[in-house]
Amino acid sequence: MITDRSKISACIIANPDLRVAPELLLWLLDSHIPRKNILVYRGNDRDQVAAYNAAVEMALGLKGVDYHLFADADVRPYSASNALFESRFNITCVKCDTETGLSAWADESDFHTALWLADNKVLRQMKGPWFGWDYNESHSRINGCVCGKFRRAAIDKGFSIGHVGHARHYPRGSQLPDSICVRNCYTK
Numbered sequence: 714m715i716t717d718r719s720k721i722s723a724c725i726i727a728n729p730d731l732r733v734a735p736e737l738l739l740w741l742l743d744s745h746i747p748r749k750n751i752l753v754y755r756g757n758d759r760d761q762v763a764a765y766n767a768a769v770e771m772a773l774g775l776k777g778v779d780y781h782l783f784a785d786a787d788v789r790p791y792s793a794s795n796a797l798f799e800s801r802f803n804i805t806c807v808k809c810d811t812e813t814g815l816s817a818w819a820d821e822s823d824f825h826t827a828l829w830l831a832d833n834k835v836l837r838q839m840k841g842p843w844f845g846w847d848y849n850e851s852h853s854r855i856n857g858c859v860c861g862k863f864r865r866a867a868i869d870k871g872f873s874i875g876h877v878g879h880a881r882h883y884p885r886g887s888q889l890p891d892s893i894c895v896r897n898c899y900t901k
């Protein structure tokens with residue numbers, strides 16, 4: 714249970730259009746994460762790997778925080794997502810709908826990046842690049858998503874990793890009709 718929410722940083726990974734789901738911003742504020750700790754990273758929508766790696770780099774550059782939360786800009790947390798702050802895993806994600814539905818969470822240590830939280834001390838022990846596609850040998854086929862590399866590295870280091878709760882998410886190809894556009898001046 715994280716009681717001191719002032720020690721959490723939150724990095725929202727947005728596409729270049731800077732659209733963010735309103736529920737995400739409201740949930741972060743309702744969760745008492747200080748506004749000054751909420752950052753919006755303008756990711757490269759052509760390179761998801763670079764965007765996630767850059768977000769971790771940015772988070773590790775922050776001082777005075779004990780936990781780092783990362784959220785895709787189109788994830789929509791609600792009350793069922795609050796379990797994230799009660800988790801005892803070193804690295805915890807909130808279960809959400811993926812391009813392959815909920816089957817992506819079949820294993821109790823499955824990890825995906827839509828909404829997740831890591832202990833600062835743990836994240837600092839993991840060397841980048843943290844994310845990368847899992848290709849076959851000729852790089853002609855993707856065997857798994859960009860999160861598998863991070864999951865395997867965490868397990869190899871003996872960190873606990875798991876998922877709790879649920880957040881709403883409309884995977885790639887779905888519309889995000891009521892997102893809001895944050896201005897450039899709010900981004901990092």
Ligand SMILES: [Zn+2]
Pocket residue numbers: 824825826858859860861
């Ligand atoms: Zn994934």
